[in-house]
Amino acid sequence: LNTHRAASEGLPGLPGRLSSYAPRESCCLAAAAGAISAQRQSERNNAPKRPLTAYFRFVKDQQPIFRKQNPDVSVVEIAKKIAHAWKELPVSEKQTYEGAAKVERQAYKEELALYKAQLSPTQVVALKEERRRKLAKKKAMRKKRELTVLGKPKRPRTSFNIFMSEHFQEAKGISVQAKMKSLFEEWQNLSSSQKQTYLQLAEDDKIRYENEMKSWEEQMVDVGREDLIRYKNRLKKKMVKTIKKVQRTEASSPEVMAKLKTHSSEE
Numbered sequence: 001l002n003t004h005r006a007a008s009e010g011l012p013g014l015p016g017r018l019s020s021y022a023p024r025e026s027c028c029l030a031a032a033a034g035a036i037s038a039q040r041q042s043e044r045n046n047a048p049k050r051p052l053t054a055y056f057r058f059v060k061d062q063q064p065i066f067r068k069q070n071p072d073v074s075v076v077e078i079a080k081k082i083a084h085a086w087k088e089l090p091v092s093e094k095q096t097y098e099g100a101a102k103v104e105r106q107a108y109k110e111e112l113a114l115y116k117a118q119l120s121p122t123q124v125v126a127l128k129e130e131r132r133r134k135l136a137k138k139k140a141m142r143k144k145r146e147l148t149v150l151g152k153p154k155r156p157r158t159s160f161n162i163f164m165s166e167h168f169q170e171a172k173g174i175s176v177q178a179k180m181k182s183l184f185e186e187w188q189n190l191s192s193s194q195k196q197t198y199l200q201l202a203e204d205d206k207i208r209y210e211n212e213m214k215s216w217e218e219q220m221v222d223v224g225r226e227d228l229i230r231y232k233n234r235l236k237k238k239m240v241k242t243i244k245k246v247q248r249t250e251a252s253s254p255e256v257m258a259k260l261k262t263h264s265s266e267e
Contacts, residue, residue, distance in 0.1 A: 047127075048111035051104035054097040058086050150220070150228070153212035156205040159198035160187055 052060065059082050066078045073081075086094075116124065157165075164183045171179040171186075187195075217229045 047115055048108055051101065051108045054094065054101040055086055057097045057101055058082070058089070147228070150225070151216065152228075153209055153216055156209040157202060159195060159202040160184075162201050162205075163187055163190075163195075163198045 059079075062082050062085060063078070066073075066081055070078060070081070116127075119127065164180065164187075167183055167186070168179060172182040173179040213230070220226065220228045
């Protein structure tokens, strides 16, 4: 199974999780989507740009200096050095950045109010929807990065995913989409016996995933991150806690305590 997984990891531009693939083409829909995208881009270009915070103004000033002083240091390490420098920066120097940021923020609010005043009701709704989508996307990306850092196991692949990873390099077509379409057609033409190998590998991967997830969720409970546990397991743990609580309550009831005292005095 590791051989099959390694093959998938080496594919440039190939999505890691494809439960199914059914190619569809629609020029009309593509054209409409392109027109809407162009309109949104035009509206974004006319909208005032959000100003930098005091910290990011400092970062913008310091990045060239730190890069020159540390040419062999990674971008991440430079970011850490700048963050530390900001933390150690005297209050008087911070106030310079904070004052400039405050002035720009006020100017931005005024420009934004003028910009929104010229929008139609439909454009206002579209603007709010776009902002909602952006925030949701950022939240999802933060969540994904957090789970990666915490070492959450990769989801199991389907039989078609495994087949595709094995045959992607030699598949017909130049683009990724063309290769995927070709592989989907090949998969559809395979006999049941030919698919069986990939079906079994997919089942093995499900077992791998469940075992790894069980271990990972136990670790998350130990570090106080029960919010990351799957809902069904969260319910189980909640039921266990409820049962233990009931047992403790029953054990500490007046009748039980009286019996325990009587038994203790008799001894």
